[in-house]
Amino acid sequence: MHPLLECSRAFPISDPDLSPSEGEYDLLLGAWVDTDSGRFLVDDDDPDPPRTKKNDVETGEDQKGY
């Protein structure tokens, strides 16, 4: 086996639901929105804003993964 395969790390297959726990995606505004306030979730004073991919399963930053 090639060393690149031997040295790889294995993870359980994970296809998590990345949807924020609150709010919904607004097709017209093009962002996740707090349905009560109408604010973009990324603008909310929320200690747990929608997370970027850095905090998700690694598939390669350039999205060349699945």
Next chain:
Amino acid sequence: MSDVLEPAVVLLGSRFDFSCDYVASHLRTRGVPYLRLNAEDLPQLALSWNPAQRHLRGSGPDLSFRVRPEVLTGILFRRPTFQRATPNGSDSPQAYLARLHWEAFLRNFMMYASCQWVNHPAATYEAEHKALQLAVASDIGLDIPRTRITNSASAVSEVSSSGRVALKGLDTVLWRENGQDHFGYTNLISSDELAESDLSDMPATIQEAISNKLDLRVTVVGTDVWTASVSTEGSGIDGDWRLLKEEADFEVFTLPREIEQRCVDLTKKLGLTFGAIDLALINGTYVFFEINPTGEWAWLEERLSFPVAETLAAHLAPHTNSEGG
């Protein structure tokens, strides 16, 4: 009668690419008409593109738009420039082909050649090539690790100096097999062990192992530069810091002006507006590892207040300002 959106800026991403949300927020504040198209949302829309006029019409739930080159000033492109058929992938043939065709659809936005791209797909495609990045970085005057891209184990001795070497894929190492995902990080391994192995089947990147380093993530947008150091418990991280990403600490770091300029020059030389550059500080020397044309940055905006989104919005809509004028 519904309003037809004619966007000045188009954001091409996915629903869960929250970086796009940050940029959309700033465009909204600036009063810039923008359209976000996510790959997974496209089947919900009725789309029709006239390539002779470069007019794209679309309609869907609560949305009706017409993209015209006469109005368009900027495109934020955060899609892959090419994709792979992964072994043991779960797509049906139709789902697989649909995915490929929608990505091709989004790449065809390249017909809007005169607007500001962040980043242009062709430049992204080229810049993602690791050996090319290292060559250009070296030309620019950035120090790079001693490196060989090789399928010959005999090259290990040309790189090794500490008994260890760094082994990386020349491309993303990612596959799915037997109910598991496999991903290749940068590996620090014994030079002797690697010199005895068989690399002939595929090329790999072998670099001198670097220890006692402080990793730096440099984010470049045009001529603006923001740098964050990556550490854990006050110390640099041995090997690939992504393996410790939950425990890593990010702090604002000030690069020497000449290193900042080289990062700006590298990004520009590669035809990019945006670049996420990985450097390391080793015994007073700044060493270039790689640049990612579609790298993440929103976590740095959240933690360190880097105004990346606002700067991107300004590049995409250059005749507007943050007060909505």
